[in-house]
Amino acid sequence: MTKPDRVIVIGAGIIGASCAYHLAARGQQVTVLEKFDAPAEGSTGRSFASVRGQWSDELNVTISWESIQTYRDFEKLHNIDVGYRPTGYMYLVPEKDWGTQLGYVALQQEHGVPVESISFQAAQQKTPFVQEGLGGVTWGSADGVVDPYLATTAYIAMAKTSGATFHMKTEVDEITRTENGWRVRAGDAIYEADYIVNCAGGWSNLTGQLAGFDVPVQHVRRNIYSTAPNSTPIHPMTIDLESGIFLRSEGERLLFGLARADEPAGYNTAVDWDWMETVLETAGNRFPWLLDAPLDPSGAWAGTYEVTPDHFPILGALPEEPNWINACGFSGHGVMQAPYVGKLIAEELCDGKSHTIDIEPLRINRLRDGRLRNETMVL
The missing domain is CATH 3.30.9.10 (D-Amino Acid Oxidase, subunit A, domain 2)
Incomplete structure (x- = not known):
């Protein structure tokens, strides 16, 4: 039997919560570190809470519509109402x-x-x-709308049921690459993992910089x-x-x-x-x-x-460091895309590559190479 990977997810907003759930459900050993006192206190908790399948870009259409259907069926699938209303x-x-x-x-x-x-x-x-x-x-x-707090806490509860652990008031101060993975320091606590999943929202670039990576995401x-x-x-x-x-x-x-x-x-x-x-x-x-x-x-x-510079998320492993996976920079549509993104990130880590859809156009290299995407329906 293959030993599960140790995964640190940084950020307990709705993206981090969805990733944690999907990874834990795939048998990974997941630890989530969150700087705030409680989950969903960054962009998630202050979002406009709207969800839509109306986009000009095919990837946005796919990821958003798949996520909306998950919200629609959430109570039937998981016996939890996350506030989706069409x-x-x-x-x-x-x-x-x-x-x-x-x-x-x-x-x-x-x-x-x-x-x-x-x-x-x-x-x-x-x-x-x-x-x-x-x-x-x-x-x-x-x-329509969904309740970001209810959705985030639902994913956290399900992740915990699958063995994930969550640490609030735990701001990451230092990230070091080791021979066997990563060492993360948060205050006096030290965490070790095989993979890091960067779900730090508007702080994703600061998180990346701790490990020497430029992840071009900023708060607006x-x-x-x-x-x-x-x-x-x-x-x-x-x-x-x-x-x-x-x-x-x-x-x-x-x-x-x-x-x-x-x-x-x-x-x-x-x-x-x-x-x-x-x-x-x-x-x-x-x-x-x-x-x-x-x-x-x-x-x-x-x-x-x-x-991000083109208002599309950064998804997937870094080309120079496959054990660092980004899921950040959603530019205002993280809540509406979180369910499907969690599934894609679990595929990326567990299977070596996301395969339900091709996320190649959303990887960080597009920004490094100046191949920015265009979405006309961003608010």
Whole structure:
């Protein structure tokens, strides 16, 4: 019988939790180290919690749709409700881009994603908007939301059942390559392993640097603003592709936001109140009714995307060090891709290479060689 590998997973956000579960389920001896006091306290816990299969890139379509189906079936498979609700996703597409968007819809449908173009009249019934300049609207009925905390803790509980151990308040200070693997120091504690899986989110580059590797991931803040409770009707996730404005209801509130193009890199979870004026001014052009809604600062928050140069994740082993595996840099879609990514990383480590799909285009060499990918539907 083959002795299981010792694996250290760095990071207990949703990606680290999924990787830990899938690795432990494959019989590996898994130890998870997390710097925060509890799981899901980095980007995971501050995410917008939305999931969608509507992408322009085939890999994003595949990984996201497979993950959404896992969330959809999670309670049936594992007897745990992770808060998946198919509340829908609606894209308002500029006239100049409509033909291209229909090509994306065809790609999504080829992969089984339930998405369609709908009439302006049907779309207006979901979320009112100014129609000027639009070519059409797409609707994804299985897109929606999931609870990032419930999903993360579910994967942790299942990982523990399979023998994984988790250590909170355990910030990694030093990583050393040894003859037989890795030695990791966190405070006074020393951990040894055959493999390291880097799931440190926006801190993945700092983690890599401890071992002498450059993993180009950085934090970039995103702000979410909120109306007062019961001040607007319920609306599904609605995205104006021309401006980048997005909004959706959550409980009694309407949440909305817009990425700031000149946002400096760095970990920052303070809400940018000055930016809210620009967001409202921009949103008012497409959704004028939003300008009449009372706002509630207590419902706002800020989190960070863990961003790579091309907004695609870095997956797989380093070419120069096959016992170092990255699963980081999801650029705002880690929650929606975590279930399938955990499976792929387990294949990479246990089988020598991910094989359910080809992750070659997502390996770090694309960034080293300047072969950046393109995704037009990143918020």
